[in-house]
Amino acid sequence: MDIESGLIPVGDIAEAVDGFLAASPAARGWDVETAVDWSRADAGLLSEGQRSAVEFITLIEDHLPGYFEVYHRYFPVDDSVDARTFVHNRELYHFTVRWALEEDTHARALTRYQQASGMAERDALRTALAVEGRRPFDLPYEHPVQFFAYALVQEKATQMYYQQLRDVVGDPVLATVLSRLARDEARHFSFMADVVGRYLRVHGDAVVEPIRDVVAHFRMPLADTMRGYWRWALKIADVAEYDHTEAYEHLVKVIDRAVDARTDQVDELVRFIDQCRIVA
Template identity: 70%
Template sequence: MTDSVTTGWNVAQVGGLLLPAADVDTAVSAFLRTSPPTLRWDVDFSFDWTQADADRLTEGERSAVQFITIIEDHLPGYFALYEQNFPVDDSVDRATYIHNRELYHFTVRWAQEEDTHARALTRYQLAAGLAERDALWDSLAEEGRKQFVLPYDEAVQFFTYPLVQEKATQIYYQHLRQAVGDPLLKEILVRLSKDEARHFSFFADMVRLYLERYGDAVVDPIREVIAQFRMPLADTIRGYWRWALKIADTARYDHTEAYDHLVKVVNRAVDARSDKVDELISFVTACRQMQTNPF
């Protein structure tokens, strides 16, 4: 694979080591099997929207719903990042195309499910009376039009980042579900958290396969993700940190809870731990222990 550097929206392809396409197919197939047609859900038919009741929510819970709607609704930016760094066109050689094409089977399903999350949260706000349609669309467009960029050079980093992000999101949805007073919103959050758990499992499989195949060669890129980690849109949403602290008061949240799951992935992937792997685990553990601020 030719080298390139991730600088934003104009990237032809990401650099670094790629997994064999057969490994990608293994992870993608395992993911797709976790969602048979009989278990899938739909915004229009899976919920009784007449039961949405914002009067059952505290002000903090309302704010949390508004916040996570913005995060989920940024799906076009997230999906574009993978389209641009793992292109499926003639800008890449044949072997890279085959790899990217296998990955695409995951990204299109993942994007569809994340878009469903955005639609469900938007529909809930409208049905519960939290927002008027045009005003909500306008507010989502305000953030949605902004670019989403990850500052990474290596392909493995584009799986490590969402491993942490998806697990952290799942954990927060579980905590928020326990806090909210509207049964319909609880039901929605159950659906969302289950999907996020499945997405995490895919990215965990990819990182595990990288470690099994390449070992120490991917340790530094993984470490870099943790060293620089910030949740999506932390640098673009106006007043992000104040808002994040407010919703963390509503339902406990600490994205470093997800770091424990990364350590488990590393331990499962490595039979005989090298000095570099030991240093990675120590670093991730230290980041977990030192974190005092949410998000």
């Protein structure tokens, strides 16, 4: 299926975007320069595993240009699409640019922490980030709901990890940063959950298989491109007792809220998601 043919109505995406922006006005945002007292940051208060976790999540967050480019490529706002699709994509773009700004703030906050706490020297860190930052990122999906279902799981899993890491780190400054990041990720998840719910209400069983495919092949960002990703991911998961499949429970809740009466296909999807959690 091509992307354009599987979209939800413009009114639905506009309502989801308006709701997100109304719940998170720019005035309530935060900036790296003034939100944290960086002079108190001290990586000496962290364990080796906690320092490794900070390095890892900085690399993930700093790949924002690649993530943003995916949405521009699959939801273009130019003459490569017809007028109806353009209008849909333009509404989505209002969310995407705000999301990108907030994710870029996350990347800047984590790099600033590394510098201020004594973990890394600025020029060396820039060079290290460029190694992974130059690698390509893609989500090779064919149905638009898949981009939102993927982000739903990814944003919730990231939120949960930041909360759990915050609860164990030794540096209060880092804990403050992680709290702010987790709150942003929670709002991003809420938007994705809203959109996935709308897809289920509009398209019903037609989006069940695309969502199932996302869960079946789910990988967190950079899992297929970062050298040593899996060894590193397992190490930082142990630091905060983290398992990304815990986010699947929240996908099931979205499905249950969106579907008044489960069809056989939806029942099978929920069983499959639950099985993925058990296996993991």
